[in-house]
Amino acid sequence: MIESLQHLPPAADSHGALAAQFTDLAPPLTARQAAVEAARCHYCYDAPCTRACPTGIDVASFIRNIHDQNINGAAVGILKQNIFGGSCARVCPTEILCEDACVRNNPAERAPVKIGLLQRHAVDNARFDGHPFERAPSTGKTVAVVGAGPVGLACAHRLAMLGHDVVVFEAQLKAGGLNEYGIAKYKLPGEFAQQEVDFLLSIGGIEIRYGQKLGENLQLRELHARFDAVFLGLGLGASRRLGLVGEDAPGLLAATDYIAALRQAQDLSQLPVPRRAVVIGAGNTAIDMAVQIKRLGAEEVTLVYRRGLDAMSATGHEIEIAKANFVHIRTGPRRSRCWSTKAVASPACASKGRAWRRGRLARTGALIDIAADAVFKAIGQGMAPAPGDDLAAGLVGEGERIVVDASLRTRVPGIYAGGDCVALGQDLTVQAVQHGKLAALAIHNDFAAEAAWPT
Template structure:
């Protein structure tokens, strides 16, 4: 996956230094939890701060509609299983969401404690994590309904696909999930910063989810290659597409495929799966292009690995960045240099044709349009990571029934019940959603799509 950075293994002094002087244990310690969990005493004190609001704003803003005051009240009374069950009823991936959700712009931002003399919200994310980490279930808290005899195919074992599968299984349907990667989990397994979802968090959550029964996952199965929509429609009672966004956007610059240029998501995936972090290609200087949470994750992780200089480049201002202010502060805490109002203009190469830097031109807004003002800066770098967003892999929809799937604005078009333009085929998650492509949003899509599929199957009967 990291062929574009192979040259760094022999040329980067930083890589050699990291391999020789920083043991694997030391590197792993750099990727411990960004925010340590609450202990029992802290959880008790924090849960006591909740005012248990009626029509609570934290619940109203939660994409999965978790009853926040209820689960916090259960924590306060010592009923951790009750708290965890309440969370999981609404969000079966609540454990991962408690770690990766941008609570600073969702539930905690809405908390009424933000508006009194304390000016500090209840730490809802950490309380949710505490409840799920300490619930101690001896058996699965949810039971399958009587078998319906129906089987649904799900393409994609990411948050949307897994949430959909669990909900369908609860209603008595059998589910087969086809996953293109070697492991299930999608974004949680391959795309989240290692310091947010540590160790095997994603896999343990999947194991728990599968405990309800009736769900089978088949890996290394790619839509359009190993499996085809025509066959799925023929063999299953319904199909749910949770395929995410499989292609990285391009900058449109010459030399964009030169050694040293790489999609940030590819490096993050490699880092998350690596058993030996000291073996990863590590540039002494690198540039990350982008403005979202993936760009921040990339920049912070390469800094933690030991890169000497990490520069994040964005063509507009900090206020326009899709990464939250909290994420931006994490980057600054890790000595990431954030250069705003700078647009990539040229990939610089050395005599061997490898990346040696990035030329950017200063920008400004004029009459609502972004224009270059001619001031050019060269940023030295042995690697450039693109984090400018993902796009739908249109090759998936180039043959057979898949050609009848309607695509609009680089997303699969669905109605209010997550139905696509093709009968019996539904879709959810990043492949349909505009916005920040949050894990919690994908979970809600999967959950609601499952309810729609169940309702439609019952209507046909």
């Protein structure tokens, strides 16, 4: 399954004991706790929390509904703007978005309203007889969506609401994208990601075809000819290389590959687990990797970042999670090389040390060795190439992302793109959902404009 780690022993604990390490990071609110928390909201008319939400959820309104015990009304208000409201309530960095903007987040009160947990309470406890949104009358238009991650499915759902038929082409064997394969298991435990996909698809008018990969058995030019419009929600599938000597040594692999294997594992006790692990990176994926390998039983986990702690792209909340799980964070060393000392790999990282001199990091020239049984790289991802697809390649600009305008239109009429592959805004699930929604509206409006043209 993870070939470069086959020299490692499996996890020392049973599946049941390990599974207990991957329950909800934050327990859900009880009905009483939700009522008390909702009462803390000022229900601001010009709510700064709503303006901070990338999908524009009317935060004050849904919290008022919770206060009035109208849970279904609260959930509908959330899902109308963000069909992935359940997963976003769990994985969205609310501490730097809506909760950071909350008027109660001040030195006197020191605690914003727990918007993320209230959103989760509403979506989790809503009870609908059917799908909460009805499809508009059929338009006769059919749209191809490439990628069944949050951005592609958000686009597909909005298009279905507007009366269009959608065919989604997905390379993997499951839908969900990052939610299914890339989020830490303690953030989206169990089958939540698939349950959310099933709920989304229940609106009707959306077909998913699996095992369809752009540039292999799927060509963009063909889709462009067959469908009335095409939306690309490709994500970032290629892990960046470190550019170090020994990078292909056994025992070194992308953190995203291990996280995907962990999320799909039926028996956690069969996963290879190093006694000592090094994670290279500074973002939330690096934190996810470090914390999860620690919870699987690694004795010593070190996260290495070449700059200072304040330069890490992981949020303060994520860094605190790492500390709470006894992950060592070592900042300052400049990456140099990785190698394997034996045929049965025992990787090590050697970095040139740095020290603060006159307020700046300067090289010391000293080598710092960090012995490890496995090294995981979490330094970001790039666009996965689509070999043999000239039209798809032509959409990519100098920054290795697809070039789009403010409405997510590419340079080719009838083709749209969104999510991480276009690099507009933050690389967040909630931002991807907004891209999908905006692209669907652009497609719909372009169809209307085309119908209005004189024949």
